[in-house]
Structures are given as structure tokens and as C-alpha cells.
Amino acid sequence: xxxxxxxxxxxxxxxxxxxxxxxxxxxxxxxxxxxxxxxxxxxxxxxxxxxxxxxxxxxxxxxxxxxxxxxxxxxxxxxxxxxxxxxxxxxxxxxxxxxxxxxxxxxxxxxxxxxxxxxxxxxxxxxxxxxxxxxxxxxxxxxxxxxxxxxxxxxxxxxxxxxxxxxxxxxxxxxxxxxxxxxxxxxxxxxxxxxxxxxxxxxxxxxxxxxxxxxxxxxxxxxxxxxxxxxxxxxxxxxxxxxxxxxxxxxxxxxxxxxxxxxxxxxxxxxxxxxxxxxxxxxxxxxxxxxxxxxxxxxxxxxxxxxxxxxxxxxxxxxxxxxxxxxxxxxxxxxxxxxxxxxxxxxxxxxxxxxxxxxxxxxxxxxxxxxxxxxxxxxxxxxxxxxxxxxxxxxxxxxxxxxxxxxxxxxxxxxxxxxxxxxxxxxxxxxxxxxx
Numbered sequence: 001x002x003x004x005x006x007x008x009x010x011x012x013x014x015x016x017x018x019x020x021x022x023x024x025x026x027x028x029x030x031x032x033x034x035x036x037x038x039x040x041x042x043x044x045x046x047x048x049x050x051x052x053x054x055x056x057x058x059x060x061x062x063x064x065x066x067x068x069x070x071x072x073x074x075x076x077x078x079x080x081x082x083x084x085x086x087x088x089x090x091x092x093x094x095x096x097x098x099x100x101x102x103x104x105x106x107x108x109x110x111x112x113x114x115x116x117x118x119x120x121x122x123x124x125x126x127x128x129x130x131x132x133x134x135x136x137x138x139x140x141x142x143x144x145x146x147x148x149x150x151x152x153x154x155x156x157x158x159x160x161x162x163x164x165x166x167x168x169x170x171x172x173x174x175x176x177x178x179x180x181x182x183x184x185x186x187x188x189x190x191x192x193x194x195x196x197x198x199x200x201x202x203x204x205x206x207x208x209x210x211x212x213x214x215x216x217x218x219x220x221x222x223x224x225x226x227x228x229x230x231x232x233x234x235x236x237x238x239x240x241x242x243x244x245x246x247x248x249x250x251x252x253x254x255x256x257x258x259x260x261x262x263x264x265x266x267x268x269x270x271x272x273x274x275x276x277x278x279x280x281x282x283x284x285x286x287x288x289x290x291x292x293x294x295x296x297x298x299x300x301x302x303x304x305x306x307x308x309x310x311x312x313x314x315x316x317x318x319x320x321x322x323x324x325x326x327x328x329x330x331x332x333x334x335x336x337x338x339x340x341x342x343x344x345x346x347x348x349x350x351x352x353x354x355x356x357x358x359x360x361x362x363x364x365x366x367x368x369x370x371x372x373x374x375x376x377x378x379x380x381x382x383x384x385x386x387x388x389x390x391x392x393x394x395x396x397x398x399x400x401x402x403x404x405x406x407x408x409x410x411x412x413x414x415x416x417x418x419x420x421x422x423x424x425x426x427x428x429x430x431x432x433x434x435x436x
Contacts, residue, residue, distance in 0.1 A: 012159035050130035081131040156205040186214040290320040309346030316354035322433040332408040335401035343369040361433035366426040
């Protein structure tokens with residue numbers, strides 16, 4: 001009885017049973033009352049039987065009356081009695097005044113059929129009284145027919161379906177909550193119902209997705225910071241020891257400054273991306289001139305390109321605008337450009353092309369380096385993934401730049417992908433833009 005399904009089913013079933021039995025009882029009681037109503041068909045039938053019994057008695061005497069009453073009992077399965085004006089039975093000479101009086105009095109439990117039904121009608125001249133008596137039967141048999149039972153069973157089946165329809169999403173939600181409580185953050189109801197229960201289920205899905213996003217963002221931030229801070233901190237320790245020894249103090253201090261700046265920049269990128277991932281509503285949406293943003297990144301990376309012995313070549317249309325966070329977009333484009341410079345051979349060009357395709361803007365960055373194996377392309381934007389660990393270590397990469405770029409681009413409902421350009425690698429950033 002603690003089950004909501006059982007409670008609803010029993011409630012519906014009892015309500016239907018009471019309604020069905022009550023309506024049948026009212027119909028039966030109405031039929032009985034109609035016998036006392038002079039204008040009802042039942043009253044006309046009783047008057048007709050009175051006249052027939054009187055005619056049979058007056059024309060055929062007691063044998064004629066007995067024959068009529070036998071026919072009446074055989075056809076209607078009911079007993080008929082014809083009395084004189086004093087209430088004495090014309091066949092048996094018994095006093096039937098008690099039956100005549102009882103026909104006008106309601107009997108206890110008559111609605112259950114425990115007592116017989118008795119109605120009486122007196123002739124207009126008062127000489128005769130006809131008593132019609134239906135014997136008592138089993139409980140409810142006089143008003144519950146097989147048709148009633150059929151519709152009762154059909155109603156119970158409909159109640160069962162309705163109860164299942166109402167409680168099924170509750171059970172699904174219960175299972176999803178239990179899974180989520182056990183640590184399965186991917187548990188969802190997946191409800192498509194449009195009623196209030198579906199709204200509750202979808203509200204849980206949104207809540208679970210929000211919690212899952214926050215937990216994943218926290219885990220990712222801790223993983224990124226713990227992994228990425230080790231190398232700069234180790235180099236800082238070495239630089240501090242060199243500074244203490246007094247050998248080449250200026251070089252050691254410069255090294256400390258570079259590593260500090262690098263740590264500060266890295267932590268800023270990680271915190272900014274993680275903040276927006278944890279709360280997408282905090283994403284600042286301003287109108288950004290993407291062509292000017294990419295040009296600024298190219299200008300800022302020019303010194304780094306010269307240090308690598310290569311150069312950057314930028315090509316863009318007149319203007320491209322979109323809505324988004326200027327700082328996140330700048331970090332994404334900058335990480336892609338710096339990744340290309342890291343693997344660009346000397347005396348080569350890194351092409352940066354901005355294309356305007358109406359509702360979409362595409363930033364393509366291509367180097368002329370060795371590219372990557374085809375099987376490595378799907379994982380190129382995973383955090384800390386390295387195609388060649390020794391080469392990445394020598395070039396200073398730790399496998400976070402493209403991962404941060406991917407996360408920043410996806411926060412702007414964009415996509416980022418890479419392909420081998422033979423030679424080199426081409427990374428394409430696609431973002432929704434304002435049509436010109």
C-alpha cells in the first residue's frame with residue numbers, strides 16, 4: 001500500500017465501482033418509484049394487470065383468475081394477488097392487508113435486494129386491489145447486469161493504464177535520482193512528456209547537467225593546474241638556485257621573470273575558460289570585430305615568429321563582426337597561432353586567413369611543418385595530448401593550447417578542426433558571425 005501506483009489504482013477502481021453501483025441502484029430505485037407514479041409506464045402496466053386479473057375473475061371465476069396468475073408468474077417470475085375491498089385474497093381467502101400496507105413502506109436494505117418488491121394498485125371503484133410481488137434475490141442481482149460488469153472491467157483496465165501513465169515518469173525520475181546520488185553524473189530521465197511530470201523530469205535533467213558541468217569544470221581545472229604548474233615551478237626552482245649561487249645573476253632573474261609571466265598567463269587562461277564553462281550565463285557577449293582581433297594577435301605574435309625564423313602572413317576581408325567574449329576569442333586564436341609557430345620550419349610562412357561566409361566566420365591557420373599522423377587528428381584538441389612527446393618538450397608545448405582553444409570556441413557555439421595540408425597542418429576555427 002506504500003506504492004503510489006497501488007494507491008492511485010485502488011482509488012480510481014473504488015471510485016468507479018461506487019459510481020457504477022450507485023448509478024445502477026438509483027436507476028433501480030427510480031424504476032420502483034415509477035410504479036407509484038400514475039403517469040409512468042410501470043404504473044400503466046400495473047393498472048393493466050389489475051384490469052386483466054379483474055376480468056379473468058369476473059368472467060372465469062376462481063379458475064380463470066388462477067390461470068391468469070399462473071401465466072403472470074411464468075412470464076414475469078413474480079407473484080400476483082387479487083383481493084376484494086377488504087384486502088382478502090379472492091383465491092385463498094387470506095387477509096393480505098399487511099402486504100397492501102407494506103407496499104407503501106420502504107423496507108430496510110431494499111436497495112440490496114434482500115427483501116422482495118411489493119407494489120399494489122386499487123381499482124377506481126374500490127372493489128379490487130391487485131398486489132404485484134417480486135421475490136427477493138441475491139445481493140445486487142436485480143440491478144447489476146453482465147453489461148454493468150463488462151463496463152466495470154473495461155473501466156478498471158483504463159484506470160490501470162492511466163495509473164501506469166501517471167506513475168511511470170515518477171519511477172523513471174526515481175531511478176535517475178538514485179543513479180545520480182550514487183555518483184553517476186550522466187544519469188538523465190530523457191523525458192519527452194509535455195505535462196507537469198515531464199516538466200519536473202526535464203528540470204531534473206537541467207539540474208543534473210548543471211551539476212555535472214560544474215563538477216567536470218572543477219576537476220578539469222584542478223587537473224590542468226596541477227599538471228601544467230609542475231614544469232614552470234621546477235624551472236623556477238633551478239633559476240632560484242642559480243641566483244643564489246651568484247653565477248650569471250641577470251640571466252637567472254630573467255629566467256625567473258619569464259617563468260612567472262608564463263605561469264600568470266596560463267593560470268589566467270585556465271581560470272577564464274573554467275569560469276565560463278561552469279557558468280555559461282557569465283559569458284560576456286559583446287560585439288567583436290573579429291578581423292581586428294585576429295590582426296592584433298598576428299601583430300603580437302610577430303616577434304615570436306621572428307625568433308623562430310619564420311613570418312606570419314594575414315589575409316582578411318574588410319570587416320567581420322560577431323557576438324562573444326573578446327578575451328576568450330583572443331586566447332583561442334592566439335593559442336592556435338602560437339601552436340603553428342611552434343612547429344613551423346625556419347624560412348617558412350604561417351598563413352592566417354579570415355573568411356566571411358555570411359552567417360559563419362572562419363579563421364584558418366596553416367603552417368608548413370611536418371603535420372601529424374592521420375590517426376592523431378581526432379585527439380589533437382584533447383588536454384595534454386602530444387603527438388611526439390620529445391619534440392613537444394623541446395618546443396615547449398605541454399598539450400594545453402589547442403585544448404583551451406577548443407573549449408573557448410565551443411563556448412561560442414563554434415567548432416574547431418584540423419587537417420593535414422601537405423605540407424603542414426591547417427587548423428580551422430568556425431564561429432557564428434553577423435551577416436554583412
